Amino acid sequence: MAFDEAAIRRHMLVTPGAMAAADERTIAGGTERAVLIRRAARAITRVLRSRYAKQPTVILCGPGHNGADGISVAEMLIEAGWPVEVVLLDENQDLSDRLGVLSRVRPSGTFSPRAGMLVIDALFGAGLSRLLEGEALMLIERLELSQATCLAIDLPSGLDGQTGEIRGAAPYADATVTFHRLKPGHLLGHGPERCGKVFLADIGIEAEEDDAGALHNHPDLWRHLLRPSKRDTHKYEKGHVTALGGPGLKGGAGRLAARAAAVSGAGAVTYLTPLSSAEFAAASFDAVMVAPFHGPDSVTDLTYKRGGACVFGPGMGHGDAAKEALLAVLETEIPCVLDADALTLFEKKPGELFEKLHPNCVLTPHEGEFSRLFGEMEGSKLERACKAAKKAGAVVLLKGSTTVIAGDGLPLVNSNGSAALATAGAGDVLAGLIAGFLAQGMAAAEAAAAGAYIHADAASGQGPGLEAEALPPLIASVLKNLVAPTH
Numbered sequence: 323m324a325f326d327e328a329a330i331r332r333h334m335l336v337t338p339g340a341m342a343a344a345d346e347r348t349i350a351g352g353t354e355r356a357v358l359i360r361r362a363a364r365a366i367t368r369v370l371r372s373r374y375a376k377q378p379t380v381i382l383c384g385p386g387h388n389g390a391d392g393i394s395v396a397e398m399l400i401e402a403g404w405p406v407e408v409v410l411l412d413e414n415q416d417l418s419d420r421l422g423v424l425s426r427v428r429p430s431g432t433f434s435p436r437a438g439m440l441v442i443d444a445l446f447g448a449g450l451s452r453l454l455e456g457e458a459l460m461l462i463e464r465l466e467l468s469q470a471t472c473l474a475i476d477l478p479s480g481l482d483g484q485t486g487e488i489r490g491a492a493p494y495a496d497a498t499v500t501f502h503r504l505k506p507g508h509l510l511g512h513g514p515e516r517c518g519k520v521f522l523a524d525i526g527i528e529a530e531e532d533d534a535g536a537l538h539n540h541p542d543l544w545r546h547l548l549r550p551s552k553r554d555t556h557k558y559e560k561g562h563v564t565a566l567g568g569p570g571l572k573g574g575a576g577r578l579a580a581r582a583a584a585v586s587g588a589g590a591v592t593y594l595t596p597l598s599s600a601e602f603a604a605a606s607f608d609a610v611m612v613a614p615f616h617g618p619d620s621v622t623d624l625t626y627k628r629g630g631a632c633v634f635g636p637g638m639g640h641g642d643a644a645k646e647a648l649l650a651v652l653e654t655e656i657p658c659v660l661d662a663d664a665l666t667l668f669e670k671k672p673g674e675l676f677e678k679l680h681p682n683c684v685l686t687p688h689e690g691e692f693s694r695l696f697g698e699m700e701g702s703k704l705e706r707a708c709k710a711a712k713k714a715g716a717v718v719l720l721k722g723s724t725t726v727i728a729g730d731g732l733p734l735v736n737s738n739g740s741a742a743l744a745t746a747g748a749g750d751v752l753a754g755l756i757a758g759f760l761a762q763g764m765a766a767a768e769a770a771a772a773g774a775y776i777h778a779d780a781a782s783g784q785g786p787g788l789e790a791e792a793l794p795p796l797i798a799s800v801l802k803n804l805v806a807p808t809h
């Protein structure tokens with residue numbers, strides 16, 4: 323995996339299970355648990371006092387170390403003169419050594435969260451192991467339905483730190499303070515909507531690379547792979563992209579993919595389209611070359627001559643010639659992006675596609691195309707993408723507001739997507755962009771990661787009226803800021 327090693331450690335996502343092991347490893351290394359809990363409490367209190375005015379505050383404390391964080395925060399806030407009350411899930415919990423806190427304990431039945439109140443959720447964090455029920459469920463449901471401001475410790479209680487699924491109920495936190503590294507559940511499923519703003523605190527837990535369950539996609543991981551264009555580079559040295567488009571109006575998607583490949587930094591792009599629409603296509607391009615598509619040889623001859631990468635799917639149509647061309651190119655094992663029609667072509671017989679795919683292929687389905695190609699799968703979005711990548715023997719980029727990328731290395735979660743991307747043609751642009759990075763020599767997972775992030779970054783800050791045609795120039799300016807200029 324050619325991701326930057328130091329960035330892997332910085333941007334790894336740690337599952338709750340691995341987090342518990344990292345805690346224990348740090349304690350075994352000589353740091354007392356009480357010290358870790360105090361550091362966590364100090365980090366939480368710092369965020370809390372910078373984000374909220376002094377106000378009536380209730381701290382819900384669970385039976386584990388998440389609750390211990392809450393009790394330590396209670397001590398610090400009481401010391402700072404905050405009006406704090408504490409609700410203990412386990413009312414028999416021994417607080418004889420914390421008399422200051424003990425005097426603030428109130429029965430759980432009195433918990434009535436409302437606007438103008440701050441509730442610190444210290445019921446469960448990484449140790450949530452089952453559905454909320456009974457007292458715990460009652461407290462969290464009340465909080466979830468209230469107008470109170472919630473600050474969650476580590477995770478909103480009820481949110482699964484691995485999958486982002488909700489186990490019974492979970493509050494809508496205004497903010498979450500977590501420790502050491504983000505967990506997949508902060509970014510997957512209901513995580514983004516339930517965690518609010520996530521603050522990451524360093525409490526001195528030792529990081530080990532094999533703690534990583536996944537990576538949080540970030541330019542640090544692959545920016546070094548974006549090749550700045552050197553003045554004397556010949557255009558074909560910077561990679562060639564072949565984009566196969568369909569006839570007539572369907573060609574629009576293919577043209578978008580070709581245009582995106584052209585701004586990726588690839589040296590040259592050829593857009594192949596049936597003779598009937600070649601003239602129209604030529605008129606709509608300047609930097610992209612247009613050539614007639616007569617059948618599979620048109621593609622294999624071009625890829626044989628120019629190498630690089632291919633993007634199939636956007637606007638390609640379901641014609642036999644296009645399908646034969648796709649299968650013929652897959653035989654050559656050059657890097658390929660398969661999107662849209664190239665995926666739906668094989669919905670009835672996915673095995674016909676899977677047996678031809680190779681590790682330099684990137685599939686870019688949305689959820690609908692994914693389930694029609696791979697069938698219904700159990701698990702989180704990340705787990706489903708990993709299973710699909712194994713089944714296909716290729717990189718699978720599963721699109722959505724949170725996009726996941728799975729291949730044969732660590733999977734990645736891309737979280738900078740925005741609603742603006744839900745516009746027709748945005749997927750065609752993404753497919754073309756990834757093909758452009760493949761053509762420049764990036765491996766499949768790296769090209770998919772860079773494409774997903776840059777594509778989303780280009781759209782961020784744009785309104786709901788964003789049109790896909792506007793994306794390529796926006797992508798060009800994002801790339802300009804990311805790629806170190808050569809002297």
Ligand SMILES: NC(=O)C1=CN([C@@H]2O[C@H](COP(=O)(O)OP(=O)(O)OC[C@H]3O[C@@H](n4cnc5c(N)ncnc54)[C@H](OP(=O)(O)O)[C@@H]3O)[C@@H](O)[C@H]2O)[C@H](O)CC1
Binds near residue numbers: 386448451458
């Ligand atoms: N580990 C450390 O040294 C540090 C942890 N930090 C904080 O602690 C939590 C992780 O602590 P942990 O005790 O492992 O887990 P929790 O506090 O989240 O909760 C575990 C206890 O809750 C019970 N539980 C779990 N699910 C349910 C449920 N649905 N209903 C009722 N009770 C539940 C669980 O019982 P079991 O039967 O499953 O054992 C435990 O009793 C972490 O999130 C951090 O906030 C510190 O920050 C640093 C040091």
Ligand SMILES: [K+]
Binds near residue numbers: 388443444477
């Ligand atoms: K919590």
